[in-house]
Amino acid sequence: MDEIRSNKIKEIEEIRKLGVNPYPYAFDVKDKISQIRERFNNLTNGQKDESASLSIAGRVMAVRYQGKSIFFVVQDSTGQIQGYLNVSVGTDKFEFFKDHIKVGDFVGIKGFPFRSHTGELTVFAADYQLLSKAIRTLPEKWHGLTDKEKIYRQRYVDMTVNRESFNRFKSRYEIIRMIREFMNDEGFIEVETPILQFVTGGATARPFITHLNALDIDMYLKIAHELYLKRYIVGGFDAVYEIGKCFRNEGIDYKHNPEFTMIECYRAYVDYNYMMDLTERLVSYVIEKVNGTTKIEYQGKPVDFSRPWKRVKMRDYIKDHLGVDILEDPDDKMIKILKDHDALPEIMERGHYIEKLWDLVEDTITNPTFLLEHPVEISPLAKRHREDPRVTERFEVIVLGNELANAFSELNDPVDQRERFEAQAALRNSGDKEAQMMDFDFLRAIEYGMPPTGGLGIGIDRLVMFATNAATIKDVIAFPLIKPENFDKSGMEIEE
RNA sequence: GGGCCAUUAGCUCAGCUGGUAGAGCAACUGACUCUUAAUCAGUAGGCCGCAGGUUCGAAUCCUGUAUGGCCCA
Known part of the structure; x- marks a missing residue:
């Protein structure tokens, strides 16, 4: 004291x-x-x-x-x-x-x-x-609070004395309200799904593990909203969305926080073409509402969110930039290119090669761009393309090399879905901790029949970063994850 | 994971080749009825992140460590 x-x-x-x-x-x-x-x-x-x-x-x-x-x-x-x-x-x-x-x-x-x-x-x-x-x-009025660590640890002080920080969070919550209004007007119903799950899926990511004392059993924190939202579609909802936290037990850097906020939506009887249109409308609406224009500057770089956005196929883009055909060339050719870029994945599987190849070229994209038709092996929940079964009806939105959205025509063929899960399970068994888990209840759900469905996920934090010109995800999350200041051996925090 | 940088008063920062730790603002006491970084006079405030080492002597040099930041993978 x-x-x-x-x-x-x-x-x-x-x-x-x-x-x-x-x-x-x-x-x-x-x-x-x-x-x-x-x-x-x-x-x-x-x-x-x-x-x-x-x-x-x-x-x-x-x-x-x-x-x-x-x-x-x-x-x-x-x-x-x-x-x-x-x-x-x-x-x-x-x-x-x-x-x-x-x-x-x-x-x-x-x-x-x-x-x-x-x-x-x-x-x-x-x-x-x-x-x-x-x-x-x-803090004194003239210099204010500038120590980044103090800004994150004592956000209440930062908000008080750095009003641009206060206003950034006001914008964040205005954006979330805008999205809700937009989705409601579009006919979606806001629903909820469990955070505590016995099997978690819907994304390629390592989950957090926690323990349920009542049943003495380990559980996971959700890594995506996806698989439960699709159960709503199976159950008869036409169009649902959820805005909520997801948790991924992975690295922390300027674009990743272990807990983050995502909106996902699913609509029956539409495909990924509808979702592309919806994404373009929603994102450009938010950017324009916040900035007064869709032509913004992000961290000194001009970015144009005006519709329509460019569309490129993943296969073509990688072929144009690296000279390798991710559908037809053998593994060896991909490995050689990755080796030349010192970018070999930890897990030597074709899907990982493709992901790494994409990582090598994604920075060349600046304006919002639909990246289309990811190969089946890296898209276990997406429906095969109607014209080429080797790829899926999937898109990601890339802005300045960052993934802003991910969507597909949802896989509703239960036999194909089971095979995809089995392929993921094989990867998991061989040590790929990010590979997706077999979810038998989800399979059972779509075996009862799921209508043709389009689904979309957008990272709210990323969107707010672009909309408010924030340099790091920590600037748009009020209380970002940061190591505790002082802990004694019992794990209790000690005051200062 | 690798590299670089930072850590000194509540806040923002000085502190040179090693020699008893400083400023501004904030705080505290007082003056002042249109100020706005108010002004003026005074007072108090420090485990120099932590742990070792070198040295007669370390905020300063060395090693380790913690936390944060930036860049790279």
Whole structure:
């Protein structure tokens, strides 16, 4: 416990002795700061509007004492405004403010607006109330909080003092609301699926393992929404979507967080062509809503989300860039190219060669591009292409070398699906921990019959990164995964 | 996984070839009735990330380690 905090705690006792509750229960907030700024923008220097009775609340971000008057800055969720207080509030209240209202505290202000001689729109505090006393000091106003580690560990401070961070999270949740509205208007119903699963699938990824005490059995955290959403389609839902967390026990870097948010949607009686159209409309809608245009700049690079997006076939793209045909050339040729690029996969299987070959060329794509028709062996849940059974009716959306979306005409042939699962199981048995698990219940479900269905998944975090020009996924996840600061041997966190 | 960088007061940072740890802001005391990085005078605040080593002496040099960042795979 440092000196500043122990002094503040003593001060709180003094405040209580003065008969003031440092932590009262509520305040009747009637106005938002941004609205006050708009409403009284026409006040001229020195002009006041005593007829307007304002009531605001927020955090004190600066205080400037000026003898028998005090200027201060209040911040609410919409912005900041200057407050002004002088002895007209009453001697006791004036002295109390001077002695005990400090940067970081929350206050409620009742008063009227005026514009100072120097042109600052200000709320004259006819009365005020302390709403919460802080015992830690905020970072200084000039440099703010810049230490990345502190920004992630103490996001509440980052949000408070770095308003661009606060606004980025506001945008994130506006985007999620937009997506919901868009999907609802499109006729989808929002549903839920289990996070705790005995068998998990729908993606090529390593899951988290947890333990269910009640049954004394290990379980997985979901890696995708897919297989349960398709069960809804089997059960008769026409169109469903879910926005929720998925968990993958893999690396952490600027584009991966172990838990992340994904929207997946499934619609009966459509194929991947519908999903391409839907993806284009949804993503360009979000980008335009947030930025006012579909031609944005991401981290200094121009990206054009305007429709229609380019379409390329995976086979053609790799052939054009690396001179190898992923459908017809033998494994040896692929291995040689991978060796030349020092990019051999850990698991020596054809599917992994193809993935690695794609990794070598994906960075050459900048504008949103539909990557089409992935080979069957890397797409165990996608339906075979109607014209070429070696590939699937699948697409990914690639933006600046990053996968933003993944979709296909869903495989609903239960015999083919069983064979695909068996191929995955064989990979799993040979040590591929990311290969998909055999899901007998899912097979049983589609054996009862699943209509032709189109499915789509979009990474919400990635989309928000593009929409808000965020450099890393940690900037769009409010509380990203970061190693704990201090743990003792029992695993309990120690305070500072 | 590899490389580079950072870690010093609540925050942002100085601290040179090794010689008793500094500033600004914040905090605390006081002055000031239109300030806005307010100003002015004063006070207090440090396990120099952690552990070893070299040395008469280490924030500084060396080794290891932790955490974070950036780049590469």
